Amino acid sequence: MPRVTLPLATGGLFDSWDPTTSGQARVYWVGLPPSLSAAAQLAEELAGRETLLHIVTPAPPQQVDANLSWLLDPAGELGRAFGAVGSLAIVVDAGGRVALLQPQPTPDAVEALVTCIHGASTATIVRAKAPVLLLERVVDLSLGEALIEYWQSGSKIVNEVASDAGNTVNADVKRRQDVRLDDPTLFVQLRDCLVRRVVPTILQAFHTRINVIEAPLIGCYGAGDGWFRRHRDNTSRSNAHRQFAISVNLNEDYDGGEVRFPEFGRELYRPVMGGAVVFSCSLLHEALPVTRGRRLGAFTFLSTSGPAASTGPAPRR
Numbered sequence: 001m002p003r004v005t006l007p008l009a010t011g012g013l014f015d016s017w018d019p020t021t022s023g024q025a026r027v028y029w030v031g032l033p034p035s036l037s038a039a040a041q042l043a044e045e046l047a048g049r050e051t052l053l054h055i056v057t058p059a060p061p062q063q064v065d066a067n068l069s070w071l072l073d074p075a076g077e078l079g080r081a082f083g084a085v086g087s088l089a090i091v092v093d094a095g096g097r098v099a100l101l102q103p104q105p106t107p108d109a110v111e112a113l114v115t116c117i118h119g120a121s122t123a124t125i126v127r128a129k130a131p132v133l134l135l136e137r138v139v140d141l142s143l144g145e146a147l148i149e150y151w152q153s154g155s156k157i158v159n160e161v162a163s164d165a166g167n168t169v170n171a172d173v174k175r176r177q178d179v180r181l182d183d184p185t186l187f188v189q190l191r192d193c194l195v196r197r198v199v200p201t202i203l204q205a206f207h208t209r210i211n212v213i214e215a216p217l218i219g220c221y222g223a224g225d226g227w228f229r230r231h232r233d234n235t236s237r238s239n240a241h242r243q244f245a246i247s248v249n250l251n252e253d254y255d256g257g258e259v260r261f262p263e264f265g266r267e268l269y270r271p272v273m274g275g276a277v278v279f280s281c282s283l284l285h286e287a288l289p290v291t292r293g294r295r296l297g298a299f300t301f302l303s304t305s306g307p308a309a310s311t312g313p314a315p316r317r
Contacts, residue, residue, distance in 0.1 A: 001092045004028070004078065009060040009070035016096075025051040025094045025117055027110055028071075030079040031087030032057060034107065036065055042107040043068055049118040050094070093117055097197065099137065128265030132279040133205060138197050139274045139298070143189055144250045148296050150186060151218040154179030161231075162239045173229045176287075178217040181298070190216060190298060194246070198278060202244060202302070209304060210244070216300035218250075221257050226290040230262065233281035233301065242281040244302040249273055254293030261285050 004016040016026070027046060033039035033055060043053040054069045056078055064070060073079070079088055082101055089105035091113055092098055099117055102109060120136070139147070157178040159171040181187050191213055199210045221227065234242045247259065249271045258268035259277055263284050269277050279285065281301065 001090075001096050001098050002081075004071075006056070006071040006073055006078070009057075009064050009072055010066065014054070014069070014071050021052060022096075023094055025049070025099075025114060026092045027051060027053050027114065028056055028078065028090040028092070029053065029087070029105065029110075030056045030073075030082075030084050030090065032061070036061075036063065036068075038107050039068055040065060042111060045111050046114055049114050051114045051118065091117070093136075095201065097137065097201075129267060130261035130264035130269070130279065130283065132261065132269065132277055132283070133201060134269065134271055134275065134277055135198060135201060136272055136275045138276040139190070139193050139248055139250070141274065143186075143193065144274055146186060147181075147190070147218050147298055148250055150181065150183060151179045151220060151296060154218070157217075162233075162236050173231065175225050175227050176219045176221050178219040178299075181216040181218055187216070194300075194302075198246060198276065199302070202278065206244075208243065210302045212303045212306050214242075214301045214303075216298050219297055219299055221287060221290045221295040221297075223254070223256075223290050223292050223294060226257065226287075226295065228287035230284055230286040232284055238307065239281075239301070241303050241305065241307040242301040243304065244278055245281050245285075246276050246278045246300055246302060247271070248276040248298040250296040250298060251294075254290055254295045256289050256291035257295035258288050259285055260288060 004014070006014050008014050033042070039053070039055060046053050052069065054071050056071045056073050058072070058074050058076060060072060061070065082088060082090060085103070087104055089102040089110050090098065091100045091102065091110070100113055102113070157180065159169050159174050159176065160167050160178065161170045161174050181190065194213060203209055233245050234240050250273065252273040258270045260266070260268055261279070261283055268288070271277050
């Protein structure tokens with residue numbers, strides 16, 4: 001979600017990057033709500049879910065409720081940026097990522113979605129955690145299904161790992177069947193998802209600007225014969241440039257297969273379908289054996305620059 005700065009109907013300037021309100025989910029209701037009473041009730045319900053309601057209108061309402069946030073957008077820029085025709089609810093999660101666009105919204109529908117987002121995390125005490133990112137909504141359902149179909153029909157690369165001698169087969173370390181994502185249309189779709197939904201978060205969390213996305217692999221860990229033993233992703237001459245690894249989950253009907261970072265505790269990491277785990281290539285990690293079904297994912301590496309000329313061909317952008 002881009003930064004939003006708009007005049008407040010009560011005076012002053014609203015800034016979505018204001019640290020006093022950042023870190024909360026938001027709903028931008030573009031257009032007049034059904035009624036002031038309905039808007040006030042919705043704002044109260046959302047506040048209980050750590051979510052702010054902003055009503056975006058071209059002109060101040062005749063009656064301004066001081067308990068509501070009225071943002072003035074005379075030119076309709078915010079709605080136009082999201083293709084609004086009529087009223088629109090723009091739901092943004094606490095991390096500043098667009099969760100949903102809902103045309104012709106109703107208070108009940110908006111509240112239901114916000115309740116779902118708020119319930120995805122709990123206020124628990126964390127005593128051990130690896131320095132990783134767990135992100136939702138990286139890949140949507142249709143793209144995930146297309147990537148799975150591409151894997152099913154593609155030529156498989158079996159148990160291949162990077163080494164100083166180049167890519168070699170090592171079934172003792174890795175049991176996974178990969179297909180290189182060479183389809184230009186699918187590659188562009190996946191790349192655009194990473195650029196819009198992952199790269200800005202890496203910049204925010206780790207102050208690193210990503211410029212290179214390596215050619216992705218679509219991989220499958222099968223039950224009883226799918227795992228990746230403990231390893232790091234930047235220990236050979238050919239991959240020393242890698243900074244971040246990303247693993248996108250494309251399905252959820254399996255058991256086992258979680259990612260573990262043993263240097264930082266015994267916790268197991270499993271993104272939701274369409275979500276991803278992003279982590280430094282220097283972290284020791286493993287993919288535990290799949291015990292039921294098969295785990296399918298999209299795997300690639302991100303960095304600020306490609307490998308030096310002496311280390312081999314540069315990764316595809």
